Amino acid sequence: MTAAPWFVYMVRTAGGQLYTGISTDPIRRLRQHNGELSGGAKALRGKGPLQLVYQKPMADRATASKAEYQLKQLSKAAKEQQIGEQ
Template structure:
């Protein structure tokens, strides 16, 4: 099974980056009132999936997550914009 790096766009316009094995489940966890979602997102709901990449291993996904978390918001938005354009056709 693949690992995914994902970026969500929060209701307040902020971006959140994480990794998971199940994108649908993770987004649902972030959007529901349970203890499984990230604490930092509890007051920024709803969140929507804005970007994702697939990796063969957790370590590859974590490495990419660490890299992207160092980026500025501007670069993250460019990544998301390119992803939307690429996948809109």
């Protein structure tokens, strides 16, 4: 049995902020963040509508977590560049 791939993703809030996270299913995670399903991040409540603007597959959870950390260290301008390069 093959493990589900992990993704690092970024969501843009209605106010233009970027939220970075990891998931095996970024679309499901976006639905959770938007309140369609339970389990969304408290940091995103009331900041919708949310838009999935970046997702990149990773080999495993550890790699995804490292990529998430690296993305979170970037400036907003650098994150926007990453989004534009996708």
